[in-house]
Amino acid sequence: MKYKSQKVAYWFFALSMLLLVLQITYGFIMGFARVGLDNLHDFIPFNTARAVHTNLLVVWLLSGFMGAAYYIIPEEAQRELVSVKLAYVQLISLALVGVVSIVGFHFNIWEGRKFLEIPRPLDYLVVVNVLLFLGLILITLFKGKRRTTTALVLSMGLLFAALLYIPGMLPFDSQVSDSFFRWWVVHLWVEGVWELIMGGILSFLLIKLTGVDREVIEKWLYVIVGLTFLSGVLGTGHHYYYIGVNDIWLIVGGVFSALEPLAFLAMALFAVNMYRKGEKKHPNKLALYWTLGAAIVSFIGAGLLGFAHTLPQTNLYTHGTLVTAMHGHLAFWGAYGMIVFAIISYALPNMTGRKLYDSARGRMAYWFSNIGMIGMTVAFGVAGVAQVYLERKMKLDFMTVQNEISIHFVVLMLCASLFTIGIILYIVDFYKHGKPTDEALEEQN
Amino acid sequence: MLSKKQAKAFFLGGTLVTFLVFIGLTIYSFSKSNDQSNYGDITDSVVRGKEIWETNNCMGCHTILGEGAYYAPELTKVIDRLNEKYNGAGDAVIKSILMSPVPWQPNGRKMVAYSMTDAEASDMVAFFKWIGKIDLNGFGEVVGVNRKISPLSKGYNK
Numbered sequence: 001m002k003y004k005s006q007k008v009a010y011w012f013f014a015l016s017m018l019l020l021v022l023q024i025t026y027g028f029i030m031g032f033a034r035v036g037l038d039n040l041h042d043f044i045p046f047n048t049a050r051a052v053h054t055n056l057l058v059v060w061l062l063s064g065f066m067g068a069a070y071y072i073i074p075e076e077a078q079r080e081l082v083s084v085k086l087a088y089v090q091l092i093s094l095a096l097v098g099v100v101s102i103v104g105f106h107f108n109i110w111e112g113r114k115f116l117e118i119p120r121p122l123d124y125l126v127v128v129n130v131l132l133f134l135g136l137i138l139i140t141l142f143k144g145k146r147r148t149t150t151a152l153v154l155s156m157g158l159l160f161a162a163l164l165y166i167p168g169m170l171p172f173d174s175q176v177s178d179s180f181f182r183w184w185v186v187h188l189w190v191e192g193v194w195e196l197i198m199g200g201i202l203s204f205l206l207i208k209l210t211g212v213d214r215e216v217i218e219k220w221l222y223v224i225v226g227l228t229f230l231s232g233v234l235g236t237g238h239h240y241y242y243i244g245v246n247d248i249w250l251i252v253g254g255v256f257s258a259l260e261p262l263a264f265l266a267m268a269l270f271a272v273n274m275y276r277k278g279e280k281k282h283p284n285k286l287a288l289y290w291t292l293g294a295a296i297v298s299f300i301g302a303g304l305l306g307f308a309h310t311l312p313q314t315n316l317y318t319h320g321t322l323v324t325a326m327h328g329h330l331a332f333w334g335a336y337g338m339i340v341f342a343i344i345s346y347a348l349p350n351m352t353g354r355k356l357y358d359s360a361r362g363r364m365a366y367w368f369s370n371i372g373m374i375g376m377t378v379a380f381g382v383a384g385v386a387q388v389y390l391e392r393k394m395k396l397d398f399m400t401v402q403n404e405i406s407i408h409f410v411v412l413m414l415c416a417s418l419f420t421i422g423i424i425l426y427i428v429d430f431y432k433h434g435k436p437t438d439e440a441l442e443e444q445n
Numbered sequence: 446m447l448s449k450k451q452a453k454a455f456f457l458g459g460t461l462v463t464f465l466v467f468i469g470l471t472i473y474s475f476s477k478s479n480d481q482s483n484y485g486d487i488t489d490s491v492v493r494g495k496e497i498w499e500t501n502n503c504m505g506c507h508t509i510l511g512e513g514a515y516y517a518p519e520l521t522k523v524i525d526r527l528n529e530k531y532n533g534a535g536d537a538v539i540k541s542i543l544m545s546p547v548p549w550q551p552n553g554r555k556m557v558a559y560s561m562t563d564a565e566a567s568d569m570v571a572f573f574k575w576i577g578k579i580d581l582n583g584f585g586e587v588v589g590v591n592r593k594i595s596p597l598s599k600g601y602n603k
Contacts, residue, residue, distance in 0.1 A: 030516075033516070033554075034516070036553055036554075038554070038555055041548070041555045045506075045555070045557050046505065046506050046514070046516050046517075047501075047502045047503070047504075047505025047506045047514065047516075047557070048502075048505070050505045050506070050514045050516070051502060051505050105502075108500070108501065108502075110500075110502050111499055111500075111502075112498065112499035112500060112501060112502035112503065112504055112505070113499060113504065114504050114512060114513060114514070117502060117505075149449075149453075173487055173491075173492045173495065174482060174484060174487060175495055175498075175509065175510065175572075175576060176481075176482040176484075176510070176579065177475070178495075179510055179512060180471075180474075180475075215449060218449065219447065219448070219449040219452045220452070222449065222452035222453050222455065222456045223447070223452045223455065223456070225456055226452070226455045226456035226459045226460070227459075229456070229459055229460040229463055229464075230459040230460075230463055233460070233463040233464055233467050234463055234466060234467055234470075236467065237470075240474070241582060241584070242510065242511055242581045242582055242583070242584030243510045243511070243512070243581070244481050244482045244510060244579040244580065244581055245474045245475075245479075245481060245482075246473065246474045246479045246481065247582045248470065248473070248474070249470075249474070250582065252470060316583055316584060316587055317587060319511040319584060319587075320508040320510075320511030320512065320513065320515065320519055320588070321515060322515050324515070325515065392587055392588075398517075398518040398519070399518070399551050399552040399554060400552075402552070402554065403552060
């Protein structure tokens, strides 16, 4: 750690881990409901569990990204954060918005729009929170001694993510328009600007962990984020095939969605090549595992599995089935979950001074969580494909099909248990590092 | 070999061009001549139905236009489907489910008991009827009562 103010990142990471545990808990509630064990229905019906599960995903990832920014920006800008106190205010307000929203979901207070269930009055608080965060990051960057490409790409991703929240707040009387502009937020976040954030964090980690020249890494960072936007923006069209808008999107969405895996492939090749080029001297192997893992798993989850059902001819049958859940789980985990774990694994020893670089617990956390998530993806995939054939091709009744495929949710929960063990081990490791301390300032790399 | 400056130009130029094309296509999609949603048929009752749909987070279990949670049936063509199953009594079946004071429990999977008023349930039916008539580029046939056909195949007649 080079600057005292970087310590604030620790608390964002801690909040992130806490929310992840809650997210997994609600995931299990949904899994049990799917196999008929819906005993909590009166208190936590499926739609509540689902809204909590997906919104916590967004909030724990955002908390992780914010923590990453608070750690990376001072180091890149070569100065302290402009205000640590305001960063803590921002942290507390983020936690408050999250908690109030989730409690509200249990009392039927929500917007009922997938991924954007937070009610509109709370949306304004989200805006204030994000503006405060962006203010702190951008002013720090502006006043800094240098403005690196890594910092600019990361900040640009965070700024665009904030701006793209606005279309999700607009009211519409048509379900078609509502759905259309909801994807401006959700798609352009996860297949657009969040990839900028991921690219920025990845670039920072590769510079630190591989020792490859910054200019080389940052040049390829531009190419990757360029490919991301080139394919991802018009790739939004794959959400517009069958929601009631013009069929021009079948062609535009089909072509550009087919290009989307290229950006992820480039990211995976970039990370592996930089690792090969590098000196391999950095002792923090766990951070390296998570970094390379994020680049590779995101290519499989977001790139390949996304492509598996984005061609219009395929999507006609898979649209609105569990095939989407298959892609969604591995994509979010690989692209965003793992990169948050990577930056935590890198930053934690630097902030606390405890160099628990290569513990057996840390390696087990990595393998258990990844094998568990891959197993979950396969279970969702088998259930989804079976659903497509039985329900969409053979025209069986929805619930008849759900009963037929419920066995795959037993497998899913077994794999989810392995995933959870991995996450618990990671959190134990997190706890064992202790709290951040100023003494760690002396122990920078 | 590509320089950093060229890579930056590729990023900024590519982003600008694709965003402009995306916004152009959005305007094109929402022009009156390209409306596939029968926007003019949206009545106050449909809008109220949409509000009820949202405030109860129905998408948290069901799907509509293929979007939602995959836990309960797709409702895009629900009126047609139930009309076929219950000899034209689709509206009445939907209203009875929504007005039920106890959870509707088909095949063991519970739905929240919403105890809606007759007026609220009627608004929901109006919403489903409007949704059911949207031209979905072939998806309506997949989730509806008719045989599906790919919109890109030769036999597809819009």
